[in-house]
């Protein structure tokens with residue numbers, strides 16, 4: 001991976017506002033996002049490509065442009081079950097009558113020429129016979145022996161014909177490198193007769209939780225302890241991105257364990273995601289070790305939840321990994337992941353389409369909000385009987401209330417300068433479906 005240097009933080013003079021809680025050290029969400037995006041910009045650390053079978057390419061990032069080696073479809077063919085004929089045979093009279101001279105099926109073309117006044121019984125997908133450019137659907141004709149009759153105005157010349165190469169023509173770009181391969185793309189690749197696909201290798205992402213109070217599943221929950229849930233949330237979120245993940249477990253708040261975990265993860269991975277230990281004023285070693293091993297910026301971000309975060313790179317064994325030190329609170333982990341980590345990892349993976357777009361919905365209730373920070377509330381969006389989307393919050397919105405994420409189906413994003421929302425106001429939402 002190319003060595004990256006951490007850009008200097010933007011000056012904050014431009015963001016001074018009159019809020020009483022204004023913190024000159026805090027970054028706006030959009031500023032922090034810009035720094036992350038610049039740092040992991042596509043191409044800065046382009047991954048190698050590897051060739052996989054078509055089934056294995058689902059969800060992977062396309063490594064090279066695919067140029068169509070053939071026309072799809074290969075020849076003009078019928079879009080309907082019906083009768084093929086020359087459009088010039090359409091009568092100027094009310095009714096057109098044609099003589100049927102044969103049949104053509106998909107995979108079994110009619111052989112021969114079709115003259116004026118003649119037609120061929122044809123099925124969907126069958127090659128258009130010589131001399132034919134139009135198909136009349138079978139529902140619109142009356143057949144009497146070899147005579148096929150229909151109302152002349154029921155079709156126009158050229159109707160119901162699929163043109164050679166109308167899906168893809170020889171030499172045209174079918175798919176562009178950087179596309180995440182979805183079901184339609186698999187079909188498109190198959191339609192070109194290709195059984196193998198060049199994809200970027202999977203990004204390697206390591207993750208661990210930090211904290212002396214964390215207990216793992218199967219251990220007793222001692223007083224003051226909590227089960228480590230962040231590693232499971234991170235496992236789920238990372239799995240959805242199609243990256244190769246390595247779980248480095250729970251790391252205790254002591255310098256030796258921390259140093260070993262960060263070094264091991266950075267030596268093996270392209271990116272490392274951790275949770276906990278980055279809170280303002282926290283008395284643990286996470287920040288110290290991160291700084292010792294890498295080039296790290298610590299941020300307070302004007303957002304809720306998820307205020308503290310570390311971002312930068314760490315070196316180990318001659319290898320550099322991008323580091324995301326997320327907060328410890330379970331909801332803050334998810335919010336900061338979706339706000340900062342998801343798109344960065346996709347960009348590092350070489351993917352060109354990133355965040356799902358925000359959409360708007362009407363707030364079904366007042367939502368309290370202070371200007372001067374971006375809030376990510378957990379919402380439930382519903383369509384009413386008129387198809388209008390309304391959204392409500394999931395109740396308790398504390399950054400430790402993971403249930404709020406579990407019950408929600410969207411984030412409600414309340415922008416930096418926005419104040420309290422009144423019921424009926426439009427708010428931005430990002431659906432979990434497609435994101436999570």
Ligand code: AMP
Pocket residue numbers: 209210211213214226227228229230231275276277278279282327328329330
């Ligand atoms: P920290 O950022 O390390 O100060 O953690 C903030 C809060 O999140 C504390 O209440 C921690 O107990 C909690 N927390 C930290 N890591 C985890 C984790 N992996 N699973 C569940 N809760 C956690």
Ligand code: MG
Pocket residue numbers: 210211212276277284328
């Ligand atoms: Mg901690």
